[in-house]
Amino acid sequence: MSVFTIIEHDDGVVPAACLQALTIAGELAAGDTVEAVVFGPDPGLGSVLAANGVTTLHVVDHELVTDYSPEIYGESLAQLLKQAGPAGVVAAGTDRGNEIMAQAAARSRLPLATNCVAVTADPGAWTLTRARVGGLLLEDAELTASTKLVTVVPGPGDDVSASPGASGLLTQTFVPDLAADFVHSRLVERTERGSGVTLATARVVVSGGRGVGSSEGFAPLEELADLLGGAVGCSRVATSNGWRPHSDQVGQTGTKVSPELYIACGISGATQHWVGCMGAKTILAINTDPEAPMVTRATYAVTGDVHEVVPAVVAEIRRRADIRAGRRPALA
Amino acid sequence: MNVLVCVKRVPGTGSTILLTDDGMDVDTRHLGFTIGPHEECAVEEAIRIAADHGGQVTVLTVGPAEAAEQLRDALSMGADHAVLVDTGPGELDPEATADALVQAVRQLQDEAGARFDLVLFGNESADAGHYQVGVRVACELGLPMVGGVKGVELDTDAGTVRWRRPVAAGVEVYESSLPAAAGVAEGLNLPRYPSMRGRLRAMKAVITTLHVDVAPSGLRKTGLRRPAEERPATVVLGSGADSAGAVVDVLEELGVA
Numbered sequence A: 001m002s003v004f005t006i007i008e009h010d011d012g013v014v015p016a017a018c019l020q021a022l023t024i025a026g027e028l029a030a031g032d033t034v035e036a037v038v039f040g041p042d043p044g045l046g047s048v049l050a051a052n053g054v055t056t057l058h059v060v061d062h063e064l065v066t067d068y069s070p071e072i073y074g075e076s077l078a079q080l081l082k083q084a085g086p087a088g089v090v091a092a093g094t095d096r097g098n099e100i101m102a103q104a105a106a107r108s109r110l111p112l113a114t115n116c117v118a119v120t121a122d123p124g125a126w127t128l129t130r131a132r133v134g135g136l137l138l139e140d141a142e143l144t145a146s147t148k149l150v151t152v153v154p155g156p157g158d159d160v161s162a163s164p165g166a167s168g169l170l171t172q173t174f175v176p177d178l179a180a181d182f183v184h185s186r187l188v189e190r191t192e193r194g195s196g197v198t199l200a201t202a203r204v205v206v207s208g209g210r211g212v213g214s215s216e217g218f219a220p221l222e223e224l225a226d227l228l229g230g231a232v233g234c235s236r237v238a239t240s241n242g243w244r245p246h247s248d249q250v251g252q253t254g255t256k257v258s259p260e261l262y263i264a265c266g267i268s269g270a271t272q273h274w275v276g277c278m279g280a281k282t283i284l285a286i287n288t289d290p291e292a293p294m295v296t297r298a299t300y301a302v303t304g305d306v307h308e309v310v311p312a313v314v315a316e317i318r319r320r321a322d323i324r325a326g327r328r329p330a331l332a
Numbered sequence B: 001m002n003v004l005v006c007v008k009r010v011p012g013t014g015s016t017i018l019l020t021d022d023g024m025d026v027d028t029r030h031l032g033f034t035i036g037p038h039e040e041c042a043v044e045e046a047i048r049i050a051a052d053h054g055g056q057v058t059v060l061t062v063g064p065a066e067a068a069e070q071l072r073d074a075l076s077m078g079a080d081h082a083v084l085v086d087t088g089p090g091e092l093d094p095e096a097t098a099d100a101l102v103q104a105v106r107q108l109q110d111e112a113g114a115r116f117d118l119v120l121f122g123n124e125s126a127d128a129g130h131y132q133v134g135v136r137v138a139c140e141l142g143l144p145m146v147g148g149v150k151g152v153e154l155d156t157d158a159g160t161v162r163w164r165r166p167v168a169a170g171v172e173v174y175e176s177s178l179p180a181a182a183g184v185a186e187g188l189n190l191p192r193y194p195s196m197r198g199r200l201r202a203m204k205a206v207i208t209t210l211h212v213d214v215a216p217s218g219l220r221k222t223g224l225r226r227p228a229e230e231r232p233a234t235v236v237l238g239s240g241a242d243s244a245g246a247v248v249d250v251l252e253e254l255g256v257a
Helices: A018-031 A046-051 A070-084 A093-108 A217-226 A236-238 A271-278 A295-296 A306-324 B037-055 B063-078 B094-111 B133-142 B196-204 B240-253
Strands: A003-004 A035-037 A056-059 A090-092 A110-124 A126-133 A138-145 A149-152 A172-176 A186-192 A204-208 A233-235 A263-264 A284-287 A300-303 B003-007 B009-011 B033-035 B058-063 B080-084 B117-122 B145-149 B151-155 B161-168 B170-177 B182-184 B208-210 B219-225 B235-239
Touching: A003 A018, A003 A070, A003 A093, A018 A090, A018 A093, A018 A110, A018 A149, A035 A070, A046 A056, A056 A070, A070 A093, A070 A172, A070 B094, A070 B145, A090 A093, A090 B219, A093 A149, A093 B133, A093 B145, A110 A138, A126 A149, A126 A233, A149 A217, A204 A217, A217 A233, A217 A306, A263 A306, A271 A295, A284 A295, A284 A306, A295 B080, A300 B240, A306 B240, B003 B037, B003 B063, B003 B133, B033 B037, B033 B063, B037 B058, B037 B063, B037 B117, B037 B170, B058 B063, B058 B094, B063 B080, B080 B094, B094 B133, B094 B208, B117 B133, B133 B145, B133 B182, B161 B182, B235 B240
Parallel strands: A003 A035, A003 A090, A035 A056, A056 A172, A090 A149, A110 A149, A204 A233, A204 A263, A263 A284, A284 A300, A300 B235, B003 B058, B003 B117, B058 B080, B080 B208, B117 B182, B145 B182
Antiparallel strands: A110 A126, A126 A138, A138 B219, A186 B170, B009 B033, B145 B161, B151 B161, B161 B170
16 A cells, blocks of 8 residues: 655745655555655646655645645645545654644544654554654554554755656645635734744854853853854743743754754753754853763863853954964954 | 633653653653643643633643642642543553543533633643644644644634744744634743742642543554663863863864854
8 A cells, every 4th residue: 555745845845854754655655656745736846756756646736725724734634545545644743744644633533653763564553663852762652543644753854946847757636625614724924034044053053051140141152153153042941031032942842953063051951951952963061060961961061150161262263263364363 | 711721741841751660651750740831831821811801711631640730830820720631640642632631621511611712732742742632632622723833812803813833934823713722832921930829729729520531542652762872971171261272172173163
């Protein structure tokens, strides 16, 4: 039996997470067909999908399927699954992927395993491993259902752009049966984020916690982040004390970051925070407590007060830049 | 504007999680518990909505008898009523949890005459993180449901609500007709600390206990484990301001300075 996958796209750009889900769908199909589902008109995904082993593209077409709506997308998927009866569906564990799958699962009364890190097809059931608490715990589970629904944790990778043209892909239009008064949420406003370094995509994140002590205390961290072309983050303590907005919070209930370098200033490294930054390639911890979990898990550590260490690092970067530029360095 | 908030008893944020010897559950003997951070914001928002628009706040949880502690936390913040669906120790799968919540809501509606204009959930639980219980409950109750919400704007005259949620590309605003449901996320507000008066009131409050029958679903947990950590030993670069040189050496080596 075939395995379906959902392709989210933003103006024809397919996120890496969806291609990763597609790869796993291919493994689970084990020789059977992999079929993709796209909502709204096909922006020319054919060649990208065909190159990744997809044989059929189901295009969900309905006058209500325009902007994203969780209930409409979920109901449409549920109806498609009822008609096509695939062995399973693999979607990306993105906010939207999890939301569509939860809606479809609820409406189909099927079980759903979200945020899987491994899935194998065994006779009768899929054996899987899910990430809990941002990946700090792993849950092994068995999924038994007529159609098995899973989402997979996104990994690092590059987005792919659609390229219109012949692909040999079979395209099938699916028109869901949606009443005009179908209960749903309507997207009424969308504001695009301006360009610039964001916490989620920054190469360097300079983050502060309890040890920073106040909102003013973040000034040297801002300066260091500026010098390194990075973004400023913070721990939950900094947010609850009102030192930083919640949008700066790194952690399980904030943003999960995976920069080249994460500089943790005065952050003890509780579980809640650790799961937000453990994806960083390198971690530098600055803390007065050499036994703090953040220090013992970091790649590099400095023992000391962030109020002394961070300004000294900023001064040292400036001094070396001045030397490189042939200027006489300012006296320390 | 009557608001129902569904909360979950979870290990305190930042707790070190140990597993039971059989690897099937989290060892709770030495853990402190809390309302999940997302749900704590849901409780706060519900209390603010009831204060602004009138109406009552009901908190509902499915879990062990000890979850009464989290209901009292919500009552001490200012919720009016608390309902516990005691499903005993051990974890339910997400479909069974949703089923228990739906049965409880129906009992409250049919037997106690309750009517809810808004039903709020945390976007996902802080421990199991199945990302679906709220959606399942909303679907079963015939309510529209938006997740990841960090802003709520009610228009009681029009009978609508606007949900604001940040996404990778920016911010999306959804509109739903009331009654409606949402999964909210931390950052929606800064939850209050309970007052002494609130705590005393919560101690005396009566918690309604409901019983439901639920069956396990096709998602069966077979065990929990910790992933292997592969971090090499920490390299200590020095202490205090004197470490600046060594730090910048590392920054240059990494190609960021």
